[in-house]
Amino acid sequence: MEQVIANGLYLGAQYALIALGLTLIFALMNVLNFAHGQLYVLGGFVTYTIYGQLGLPFPVALVCSGLTLAVVGAAIEKYLFRTVIRRSVREESTMLLAAAIAFFLDSVILLLFGEKQRGVPKIIDGVFISDAVILPYDRILVGVLAVLMIAAFVLFMQYSKPGRAMRALAQDRIAAQLMGVNVNRYSMIGFALGAMLAGVVGGLLVTITGVNSGIGGPISIKAFLMVMIGGAGVVGGAIAGGFILGMMESVGLTVLREFGDVTYLVIFALLMVFLSIRPNGLMGKPWG
Numbered sequence: 001m002e003q004v005i006a007n008g009l010y011l012g013a014q015y016a017l018i019a020l021g022l023t024l025i026f027a028l029m030n031v032l033n034f035a036h037g038q039l040y041v042l043g044g045f046v047t048y049t050i051y052g053q054l055g056l057p058f059p060v061a062l063v064c065s066g067l068t069l070a071v072v073g074a075a076i077e078k079y080l081f082r083t084v085i086r087r088s089v090r091e092e093s094t095m096l097l098a099a100a101i102a103f104f105l106d107s108v109i110l111l112l113f114g115e116k117q118r119g120v121p122k123i124i125d126g127v128f129i130s131d132a133v134i135l136p137y138d139r140i141l142v143g144v145l146a147v148l149m150i151a152a153f154v155l156f157m158q159y160s161k162p163g164r165a166m167r168a169l170a171q172d173r174i175a176a177q178l179m180g181v182n183v184n185r186y187s188m189i190g191f192a193l194g195a196m197l198a199g200v201v202g203g204l205l206v207t208i209t210g211v212n213s214g215i216g217g218p219i220s221i222k223a224f225l226m227v228m229i230g231g232a233g234v235v236g237g238a239i240a241g242g243f244i245l246g247m248m249e250s251v252g253l254t255v256l257r258e259f260g261d262v263t264y265l266v267i268f269a270l271l272m273v274f275l276s277i278r279p280n281g282l283m284g285k286p287w288g
Contacts, residue, residue, distance in 0.1 A: 003132065003133050003254075004250050005250075006133045007250040009247075011247075013147050013150065013246070014204070015223075016243055018201050018222070018223050019230070020235065020239065021036060021195065021198045022227055026227070027232075028166060028169050028170055028187050031094045033194070034101075035102035035105055035220070036220050037216035037217055037218065038102050038105035040201055042199065043198060044206040045112070045202075046203065047202065047203035048113075048119075048206050050064050052119070052121065058207070062204070065200060067196070069196050069199025069200075073195025074188050074189075077188045077192070078188055080101065102216065106213065114213070115214065117211070119206070119211075120207055122136075138208065142205070142208060153235075165181045168181055169181060169183065169186055169187070170233060222245065226238060228271065228275060230242075230244075230281050231282055231283040234281070
């Protein structure tokens with residue numbers, strides 16, 4: 001049981017970081033970013049190129065991954081989403097745009113890196129072994145880094161000026177604008193921050209699971225699962241949803257393995273029951 005809990009906490013920390021970026025974008029812009037998984041994949045490939053191919057230190061590769069995805073996210077918000085939101089009165093337009101960006105990034109990543117699985121050298125060797133838990137040191141390090149980044153994100157949103165401005169936008173966009181908050185600037189910062197989080201997680205996990213051009217869609221689905229569990233647009237809900245999904249996956253892979261690959265079948269069934277009882281998630285409010 002201790003091993004299952006340790007695996008669940010490790011997965012949950014990664015998943016919570018992914019969900020934080022997605023829920024931040026939704027809270028600020030009411031946009032479902034279907035390309036979030038592709039941003040994760042792009043971050044993984046940036047780290048693969050800098051750390052695995054060029055041989056630069058892993059921290060440098062991780063920082064470059066975050067900065068690259070922040071620039072990509074800012075450009076997507078400024079030149080695509082902002083234009084569509086300004087010119088269109090239908091919410092479906094942003095959903096179609098997000099889907100188009102996802103397909104576009106899938107194609108670009110496939111052209112640049114091919115379809116093969118890519119991996120990088122371990123950032124730290126060795127395995128922690130006790131009577132109850134066996135965990136590689138690289139997984140422990142990645143999990144600790146993820147928890148620290150979650151804490152840093154929460155503190156940034158709580159105490160920094162940009163964080164307070166983005167929280168104001170999420171609570172009431174019109175009221176925040178009337179109080180002098182630059183809506184366009186902080187929407188772009190928020191989208192860039194969400195994309196950066198996805199890129200950093202991709203950079204962390206490429207050292208554990210590797211990366212390939214076809215995992216963007218499944219990652220996006222997991223991100224939406226976490227947001228639905230915790231509640232759309234709620235930071236605490238994203239963190240809770242990430243750890244809940246991580247624990248459910250860890251328990252499912254351990255308890256249900258004798259029945260075959262049915263873990264996510266069970267998770268989706270439980271999610272349908274849960275959403276029928278709490279359609280807004282654990283901490284969410286009605287969409288729109």
